[in-house]
Amino acid sequence: xxxxxxxxxxxxxxxxxxxxxxxxxxxxxxxxxxxxxxxxxxxxxxxxxxxxxxxxxxxxxxxxxxxxxxxxxxxxxxxxxxxxxxxxxxxxxxxxxxxxxxxxxxxxxxxxxxxxxxxxxxxxxxxxxxxxxxxxxxxxxxxxxxxxxxxxxxxxxxxxxxxxxxxxxxxxxxxxxxxxxxxxxxxxxxxxxxxxxxxxxxxxxxxxxxxxxxxxxxxxxxxxxxxxxxxxxxxxxxxxxxxxxxxxxxxxxxxxxxxxxxxxxxxxxxxxxxxxxxxxxxxxxxxxxxxxxxxxxxxxxxxxxxxxxxxxxxxxxxxxxxxxxxxxxxxxxxxxxxxxxxxxxxxxxxxxxxxxxxxxxxxxxxxxxxxxxxxxxxxxxxxxxxxxxxxxxxxxxxxx
Amino acid sequence: xxxxxxxxxxxxxxxxxxxxxxxxxxxxxxxxxxxxxxxxxxxxxxxxxxxxxxxxxxxxxxxxxxxxxxxxxxxxxxxxxxxxxxxxxxxxxxxxxxxxxxxxxxxxxxxxxxxxxxxxxxxxxxxxxxxxxxxxxxxxxxxxxxxxxxxxxxxxxxxxxxxxxxxxxxxxxxxxxxxxxxxxxxxxxxxxxxxxxxxxxxxxxxxxxxxxxxxxxxxxxxxxxxxxxxxxxxxxxxxxxxxxxxxxxxxxxxxxxxxxxxxxxxxxxxxxxxxxxxxxxxxxxxxxxxxxxxxxxxxxxxxxxxxxxxxxxxxxxxxxxxxxxxxxxxxxxxxxxxxxxxxxxxxxxxxxxxxxxxxxxxxxxxxxxxxxxxxxxxxxxxxxxxxxxxxxxxxxxxxxxxxxxxxxxxxxxxxxxxxxxxxxxxxxxxxxxxxxxxxxxxxxxxxxxxxxxxxxxxxxxxxxxxxxxxxxxxxxxxxxxxxxxxxxxxxxxxxxxxxxxxxxxxx
Numbered sequence: 001x002x003x004x005x006x007x008x009x010x011x012x013x014x015x016x017x018x019x020x021x022x023x024x025x026x027x028x029x030x031x032x033x034x035x036x037x038x039x040x041x042x043x044x045x046x047x048x049x050x051x052x053x054x055x056x057x058x059x060x061x062x063x064x065x066x067x068x069x070x071x072x073x074x075x076x077x078x079x080x081x082x083x084x085x086x087x088x089x090x091x092x093x094x095x096x097x098x099x100x101x102x103x104x105x106x107x108x109x110x111x112x113x114x115x116x117x118x119x120x121x122x123x124x125x126x127x128x129x130x131x132x133x134x135x136x137x138x139x140x141x142x143x144x145x146x147x148x149x150x151x152x153x154x155x156x157x158x159x160x161x162x163x164x165x166x167x168x169x170x171x172x173x174x175x176x177x178x179x180x181x182x183x184x185x186x187x188x189x190x191x192x193x194x195x196x197x198x199x200x201x202x203x204x205x206x207x208x209x210x211x212x213x214x215x216x217x218x219x220x221x222x223x224x225x226x227x228x229x230x231x232x233x234x235x236x237x238x239x240x241x242x243x244x245x246x247x248x249x250x251x252x253x254x255x256x257x258x259x260x261x262x263x264x265x266x267x268x269x270x271x272x273x274x275x276x277x278x279x280x281x282x283x284x285x286x287x288x289x290x291x292x293x294x295x296x297x298x299x300x301x302x303x304x305x306x307x308x309x310x311x312x313x314x315x316x317x318x319x320x321x322x323x324x325x326x327x328x329x330x331x332x333x334x335x336x337x338x339x340x341x342x343x344x345x346x347x348x349x350x351x352x353x354x355x356x357x358x359x360x361x362x363x364x365x366x367x368x369x370x371x372x373x374x375x376x377x378x379x380x381x382x383x384x385x386x387x388x389x390x391x392x393x394x395x396x397x398x399x400x
Numbered sequence: 401x402x403x404x405x406x407x408x409x410x411x412x413x414x415x416x417x418x419x420x421x422x423x424x425x426x427x428x429x430x431x432x433x434x435x436x437x438x439x440x441x442x443x444x445x446x447x448x449x450x451x452x453x454x455x456x457x458x459x460x461x462x463x464x465x466x467x468x469x470x471x472x473x474x475x476x477x478x479x480x481x482x483x484x485x486x487x488x489x490x491x492x493x494x495x496x497x498x499x500x501x502x503x504x505x506x507x508x509x510x511x512x513x514x515x516x517x518x519x520x521x522x523x524x525x526x527x528x529x530x531x532x533x534x535x536x537x538x539x540x541x542x543x544x545x546x547x548x549x550x551x552x553x554x555x556x557x558x559x560x561x562x563x564x565x566x567x568x569x570x571x572x573x574x575x576x577x578x579x580x581x582x583x584x585x586x587x588x589x590x591x592x593x594x595x596x597x598x599x600x601x602x603x604x605x606x607x608x609x610x611x612x613x614x615x616x617x618x619x620x621x622x623x624x625x626x627x628x629x630x631x632x633x634x635x636x637x638x639x640x641x642x643x644x645x646x647x648x649x650x651x652x653x654x655x656x657x658x659x660x661x662x663x664x665x666x667x668x669x670x671x672x673x674x675x676x677x678x679x680x681x682x683x684x685x686x687x688x689x690x691x692x693x694x695x696x697x698x699x700x701x702x703x704x705x706x707x708x709x710x711x712x713x714x715x716x717x718x719x720x721x722x723x724x725x726x727x728x729x730x731x732x733x734x735x736x737x738x739x740x741x742x743x744x745x746x747x748x749x750x751x752x753x754x755x756x757x758x759x760x761x762x763x764x765x766x767x768x769x770x771x772x773x774x775x776x777x778x779x780x781x782x783x784x785x786x787x788x789x790x791x792x793x794x795x796x797x798x799x800x801x802x803x804x805x806x807x808x809x810x811x812x813x814x815x816x817x818x819x820x821x822x823x824x825x826x827x828x829x830x831x832x833x834x835x836x837x838x839x840x841x842x843x844x845x846x847x848x849x850x851x852x853x854x855x856x857x858x859x860x861x862x863x864x865x866x867x868x869x870x871x872x873x874x875x876x877x878x879x880x881x882x883x884x885x886x887x888x889x890x891x892x893x894x895x896x897x898x899x900x901x902x903x904x905x906x907x
Contacts, residue, residue, distance in 0.1 A: 272763065
């Protein structure tokens with residue numbers, strides 16, 4: 001019985017690369033779009049986009065959007081939405097400023113307190129959504145107004161700054177070169193190579209395992225080319241960064257968060273249950289899943305990540321302003337949908353949201369370098385969001 | 401002699417990679433009720449979509465002749481103009497609009513762009529009388545039961561001057577007396593010269609109203625039977641549908657009863673919103689190891705409410721009573737606790753309540769017992785894959801791999817996935833709520849075998865079903881339920897449809 005199974009599945013698993021690409025166009029479409037967009041701006045800006053200093057800026061500029069997009073992905077997969085993240089990020093930045101600047105509290109205390117406050121804010125909103133079944137749109141719209149107001153009140157309408165040096169490191173710090181060469185930054189290179197090898201190693205291991213079970217449909221040549229390209233891209237990027245000031249602290253924070261949340265969504269019971277909850281809340285509940293608690297947790301998590309984003313944004317500006325975080329939620333939500341998440345919940349990937357955020361970020365950056373006004377930037381970003389979702393829906397319909 | 405109102409000749413429809421219809425022929429005489437039967441996925445719905453223009457002219461091969469002339473519909477509007485109207489299984493009505501508004505939705509009584517309400521209400525009144533529905537035209541649709549909504553849908557067809565009415569499993573959600581009313585209505589229409597095509601799984605309905613029958617199997621028309629020219633037995637139809645003789649619709653089983661596994665006593669449940677309405681009154685029952693216990697009753701008798709209130713208090717408020725599992729008092733106050741105590745509940749509505757349609761078979765299989773394939777909260781996908789693969793083979797789920805999304809499976813295969821999920825939670829007692837609803841005959845037989853296997857393995861099975869023959873064929877004992885109470889208990893030997901009905905009626 002088992003042997004016949006094996007043979008049938010090996011017979012099936014020899015599809016052509018083009019066929020595989022066609023059936024998986026949704027998985028790779030946005031990554032390809034990101035590469036194309038980067039290539040386009042690289043050309044249009046005469047190579048400014050990929051210059052080490054601009055690349056470093058690109059990461060610094062988009063880190064807080066990406067961090068919030070990770071949390072938002074979970075919220076959207078669970079079938080909800082969070083409109084308050086921009087206000088919460090702004091509020092936490094203000095809180096950090098008041099604590100560090102007005103009260104001279106040490107950064108080592110300010111950061112954890114702010115994260116916990118973010119967690120509590122998210123939890124409070126999640127409480128109404130999960131246990132009182134009040135639509136997330138309403139609760140977080142209220143939260144958006146409340147924390148926008150509280151930011152103003154806390155700062156008394158003024159900007160507060162500058163932050164102490166230790167706090168600024170959150171955003172503007174770089175990993176020092178432990179090898180002492182300085183430029184190129186050997187640590188950055190080594191870390192880049194390590195990350196690339198780790199990704200290739202994990203991919204190879206998971207491929208070997210699925211081959212053992214006879215369910216691999218990815219052609220080997222495709223696997224090889226894909227991983228070679230990803231590894232090359234990572235090493236090339238880390239080389240570019242190493243010729244400037246090395247790896248920004250924020251990049252490491254981001255990479256770690258992406259790794260952790262990818263693991264949570266792919267491989268843990270809690271991640272699986274969030275997808276189930278978003279896919280069909282009634283079926284999930286009748287399968288013994290505590291849907292209320294999970295909803296509560298996704299919002300608490302979102303609050304904490306919004307707080308982290310708020311801290312990084314404040315550190316980057318080196319001041320907390322009443323307008324900080326204004327309309328961030330729109331960029332964050334757009335990033336998640338560009339990354340292929342479904343409006344109705346149950347579908348979406350962390351890496352998709354990150355790619356979505358980078359697409360937005362590269363476009364912002366590229367268009368600014370080209371001197372395109374903020375007016376047309378908005379128009380183009382809006383159209384890209386629409387195009388991405390249309391692309392997704394179109395592929396889904398074709399697959400039927 | 402008689403006029404042929406509709407003739408479909410050599411209809412062939414291909415989807416990428418699949419031939420859904422292969423030169424199907426269908427001939428409907430004027431003023432007859434024509435039954436269209438076949439297993440799920442045989443191609444009935446596709447054929448009707450070709451007829452109504454959902455698949456426009458040119459996307460299929462073959463000819464459609466309506467009243468003797470060839471027609472080429474490019475959309476539903478075209479076919480409705482000719483008087484061909486389909487009533488789908490899922491009703492296309494708006495619950496928050498009134499009956500009158502629903503009846504003329506898209507077909508309003510308009511004068512210069514303004515709706516003439518008095519005329520609308522008057523016409524609604526006439527149409528409601530025609531279908532025998534005693535409701536005010538201004539009643540909101542959502543306030544009506546499914547049976548009455550069905551009648552509104554038919555009235556809507558009448559408003560469009562219907563010549564050929566197509567009903568897709570109209571009685572699948574109706575209880576016995578509503579179904580009977582609906583079938584009577586079809587007979588009335590027949591007297592008025594309206595022809596109908598009735599798609600159904602219920603063979604007793606066919607023998608009651610149909611004049612002729614077309615059986616479709618695997619995308620081809622297998623046979624057309626004239627009910628007046630020959631005497632047709634249900635077995636004949638079934639044989640044509642499945643292509644094999646099913647001498648016995650219910651597999652034989654020798655029961656070996658063990659100890660009492662579950663015992664429920666003085667179970668009382670109140671309505672979750674209307675707190676003064678008691679839904680379940682003082683119910684007591686038990687299930688033994690190796691026993692299949694049936695719960696018979698009409699729709700709305702409280703069977704699902706009973707099952708869901710037992711399963712982690714998923715229904716109702718103010719629940720009182722005691723459940724003993726394996727002799728010990730059990731805490732079933734939440735779904736996780738109920739699962740841990742060894743209870744499983746296979747829901748009535750598998751798409752709404754049983755499955756995550758967007759996910760794969762693998763993910764659905766382990767959902768109720770994820771902890772068993774994971775350690776410290778991390779899922780071992782290799783074990784998970786093996787587990788779901790084992791169930792796929794054991795329950796004969798027809799799909800190339802466990803990575804198939806559940807939404808792409810047929811009803812019978814979906815139900816097997818739901819069963820896999822609950823088998824993997826390793827229950828002692830399974831409550832199966834309408835386990836074969838909307839499943840074709842062949843798959844039903846397989847589900848019955850699975851249920852028998854469960855009993856043979858020493859599990860207790862509670863089977864809720866609206867189909868009395870199914871309960872009579874499968875159960876060791878049958879409890880009869882009516883209006884939230886158990887009104888009788890019958891052993892297999894003395895149970896019969898008549899006895900069950902009389903218990904319900906006399907209660």
